[in-house]
Amino acid sequence: MTTGHLLGELVTAQAAAAPETVAVEMERGERLTFGTLDKRSNRLGRALVAMGIEPGQRVALLCCENHPGDLMVAYVGVQKAGAISVVLPPAAATDDLAGVLRLTAPKLVIACSEGLEAWNATKVPARVVGDAPDVVWWKALELKHPPDPFQVPGRPDEIAEVIVEPGPDGSWTTEELTHTRVLELVAASKEGAPPPGFWGWSKRLSVEQTLIDVAASGLERD
Numbered sequence: 001m002t003t004g005h006l007l008g009e010l011v012t013a014q015a016a017a018a019p020e021t022v023a024v025e026m027e028r029g030e031r032l033t034f035g036t037l038d039k040r041s042n043r044l045g046r047a048l049v050a051m052g053i054e055p056g057q058r059v060a061l062l063c064c065e066n067h068p069g070d071l072m073v074a075y076v077g078v079q080k081a082g083a084i085s086v087v088l089p090p091a092a093a094t095d096d097l098a099g100v101l102r103l104t105a106p107k108l109v110i111a112c113s114e115g116l117e118a119w120n121a122t123k124v125p126a127r128v129v130g131d132a133p134d135v136v137w138w139k140a141l142e143l144k145h146p147p148d149p150f151q152v153p154g155r156p157d158e159i160a161e162v163i164v165e166p167g168p169d170g171s172w173t174t175e176e177l178t179h180t181r182v183l184e185l186v187a188a189s190k191e192g193a194p195p196p197g198f199w200g201w202s203k204r205l206s207v208e209q210t211l212i213d214v215a216a217s218g219l220e221r222d
Helices: 007-017 034-050 067-081 094-104 111-124 138-142 178-187 198-204 209-219
Strands: 022-025 030-031 059-061 083-086 109-112 128-130 159-166 172-178
Touching: 007 034, 007 067, 007 178, 022 034, 022 067, 030 034, 030 067, 034 067, 034 138, 034 198, 059 094, 059 111, 059 198, 067 159, 083 094, 094 111, 094 159, 094 172, 109 111, 111 128, 159 178, 172 178
Parallel strands: 059 083, 059 109, 083 159, 109 128
Antiparallel strands: 022 030, 159 172
């Protein structure tokens, strides 16, 4: 593996260099710094491994736009665990969401309270870590593990994210992106349109340009 070519490693490097730099700025004025993002994603990555999540398994993220910081933590934490992020829109119609869950077949679903409600409506059986009293509260789960740097070894050519998009006939399609491709798309988005998948969504959620610069710098370390 070439150091610096996994997103989790880049986040950790940025946190070490400038921990107070803002990674995500939320509409209500709340901010998630790289230091906090790195620590929380390290904790979550460890928690996922402790739960039995293995490299290459898919973990669905069902988190709405009201929780951009938590979504970013989950996205990075899943990849630090060596797993594959599958970002799902909780606002999708129940039938559509049920179809997407069956199509992507995640080993685990991480959900905010709104996402948990959307998942419950689908009646699709799944192992869920959610933000509600009747399931494991995933932000509390983080606190059971240490925040120091954590990254399951991986290679840049391994799958990092699965994009789920509606096809022309109304059915859902998936596309797998490697770590290298994710970083290329993020770097390219600095000059053009937001990339597909999580990064396109996260850019609309006010992810700071700094994170895009960090991803771009990773491609220059080869």
